[in-house]
Amino acid sequence: MDSVEKRLMDESDTETTTVKKQHLDTNSENYDIKQPIEHKEELFNGVEISKLTKRQMKKYKRMLQWQVIKKEKRAREKLRTKNKKVVAKLLNIDLGPNRKQLKNAKMVNSACKIGVVIDLSFDELMIDKDMGKVIKQILRVYTENRRATAPMQLHLTSFNGRNKEEMSKHNGYENWDMHFHANDYLDVFPKEKLVYLSSESDNVIKELEQDKIYIIGGLVDHNAHKGICYRKAVSQGIAHGQLPISEYFNFKARKVFTINQVFEIMLRVSEGKSFKDAFEMVLPKRINMKPTI
């Protein structure tokens, strides 16, 4: 499969996969052989259409079929969005920020000045699979922050080596609205502004402060390195604190959350929710959490 075709294929979603397969099945009765031939394209991948090999021609036809499907898919999506808006208006439902509002909701314009650092200095403690999970969680963090009307000030530090390589698999990440630093957070921010988040800390965070920078350990370790971020903060002489889950819930499970859960809890709190509500919104229902008050 060549790169253009792969890209076109990658753009598909589950809903269209079945449709696409039907269209692409050249043995199927549904396969419309006329349609690609009617197309006006003169070159395909730099080769004249009349000079395409049998295999290239097959790819070319599949590409044309996909273009048709894509158009249909876009039209369906447009209609769905339109209907959703009409229903929302009738029922007085807030659909959240629209595309235009989101485009303007950049960190630089955000009313929220709370900083969040994801510390990526733990590469050597992780196997490739877990490194991949860290980057996946960062993608979720980024998506949540982009959806927010007042995004938090998001930074990746020690962004170099394996973590950067893993991130490079995501095309165009350099243009994301997120700050990338190859250096450690100690080289980037004043020490007194930093608060390392750790479930092992005895300090319970009651509220988020606008001029502080909260550090989340960029680590997926299945608790193999229990307390590593806490010890790091202590040895570096920086403040540390845990999220106040025990203040609100009798929490049976471990209090160690994923990177994106910690971020989302903080984002909800930065938006004005209480910590209690934020925990309920972000943590999965199956976690056994009984309110203490």
Ligand SMILES: C[S@@+](CC[C@H](N)C(=O)[O-])C[C@H]1O[C@@H](n2cnc3c(N)ncnc32)[C@H](O)[C@@H]1O
């Ligand atoms: C999967 S945890 C990593 C656990 C790792 N063994 C450690 O000791 O830090 C990812 C990060 O989320 C943050 N975190 C997770 N649970 C937390 C909690 N209950 N309170 C504060 N921060 C938490 C910490 O910064 C932690 O490093």
